[in-house]
Amino acid sequence: MKKSKQFWLFIIAAVLVYTVVQVFIANGTMNQFYSNTLIFIAINIILAVSLHLVIGITGQFSIGHAGFLAVGAYISAIVTMKLDLPFFVAIIVGGIIAALAGLIVGIPSLRLKGDYLAIATLGFAEIIRIVFLNIDYVGGAAGMQVSHLTTWTYAFVCLVITIVVIVNFTNSRHGIAAISVRENEIASDAMGINTTYYKVVAFAIGSFFAGVAGALYSHNFYIIQPSQFGFLKSFDILIFVVLGGLGSLSGAVLSAILLTVVSTYLQGYPETRMIIYSLVLILVMLYRPKGLMGTMEITDYFKLWRTPKGGDQHGK
């Protein structure tokens, strides 16, 4: 009952945000620059939240998220540009193919743990990039022309769907099993949880939404190139999750918003931006290894504030 109340509150807030922004865009108060930034924020939130499911909830340290982004970007671009199908079909197809790629990557590599998984996913992402680099059908290194189709409406609807699906997954039985895998894989295996199954499911869902983000990403530019999906892109997404807190969805959302705004303003100084990013990463890890919010959610802060003594000490 309480959960569904929260859900409707979230939907009402989302509709409100959407309407306000849409009105501003329609009457021209918000120019191209700001609306583009908002679309970019939405794409980054989708990426952050989808990686949060893999790293924060399931505890599988994947640092090759840009590979799935690339799959979504390229597949959706093929659907709209070569097959002339509508954009929403491209988003769905991009997501599904990315999820399939996630399954292909996930089933063998999720037998690995920790560092080894990280380096394997990094390797897989790089293989995906090199494959696109070598396919002439998608333009090879020169890249592929894509028409600008991503609008605020598409980006926002995809964002809301992503958040709703991932929150519901996290709160379901599956999500709780996934969290137990994060906390202690061997123990949860011993409790009869099929750890491989949950890891693969979480990985596939994460890849699906990375693919959706890829579709939005590619149609937000006029050209996509394999070089956009290298290590650095994976690390960018990783930084959102790490800074917000490993295991905090609202943390991932907030840090995606914050860092997108910061990097938009530092666009002219890419070195400075990367130096700031890397310093943030090092300092957060040295002084707050669980990320700024740990496993706390925004709503937990309200709960603590409302019931000062006792109450839900989730995340402590």
Added chain:
Amino acid sequence: MEWIQQLINGISLGSIYALIALGYTMVYGIIKLINFAHGDVFMVGSFIGFYSITVFGLGFFPALILSMAACALFGVIIERIAYKRLRNATRIAALITAIGVSLLIEYGVIYIRGAQPEAYPDVFSNRSFEFLGAQISMQSILILSVSVVLMILLQFIVHKTKTGKAMRAVSHDTEAAKLMGINVDNTISATFAIGSALAGAAGVIFGVYYTKIDPLMGVIPGVKAFVAAVLGGIGIIPGAMVGGLVLGVVETIVSALGFSLWRDAAAFIILILILIFRPSGIFGKNTREKV
């Protein structure tokens, strides 16, 4: 005869990978950290060599030694500042810090000197001689001999000196080593110093051989050297050498067969196959996980 030529190219490339891989494997063996910044130490070493040759007018060997010394110091500084606090942190936190350090070094260098590539000075004449019908340049002979000498030196340090003994003890069991009166902090620093010095040497050799260096050049060789370390069995020093040589030869063969664009993919495919079928590497033994 073409094949002998390719094999020699492969071994030259492989010995560079092997030198970098030694640093990875030593650090991993002792503190279980994938030191992502290691590839960037390699880059810094290459630049130090470049500036000492062009600006200070040193010869190849003084430049090599200067670069190794500076990288050893640099490696120790990185360890003391960034990794020391994380000894007891989670593996993920340590890995993320390493990624951060790597990005910081890369973009710090770009910030200081710009991103433009630099052409390495030609320190050796491009003389080459015939061997079984293949053209072998002096450079590949030199690379090979420098790498072999450094590896023999490393074997000597690890097996015959007190520091080497301490390193093996710490990597075997840190707690027990501490109880036996070994200064773990100093041993770890020594490991970083030796590994980084080898990476610095690899950087200078790489510059001389490939003639082009830039601030982001450490990323791909760094990851490939890690692949080499995993291939040979991470934590095992002879494994890193063999892994590096195998990787170099495989890559050269892939390019020679006409798939040069797939060269980088070959390394990652090897990595994934190894991780799936033999995670402990060629020389590794299976270890059982304790709960």
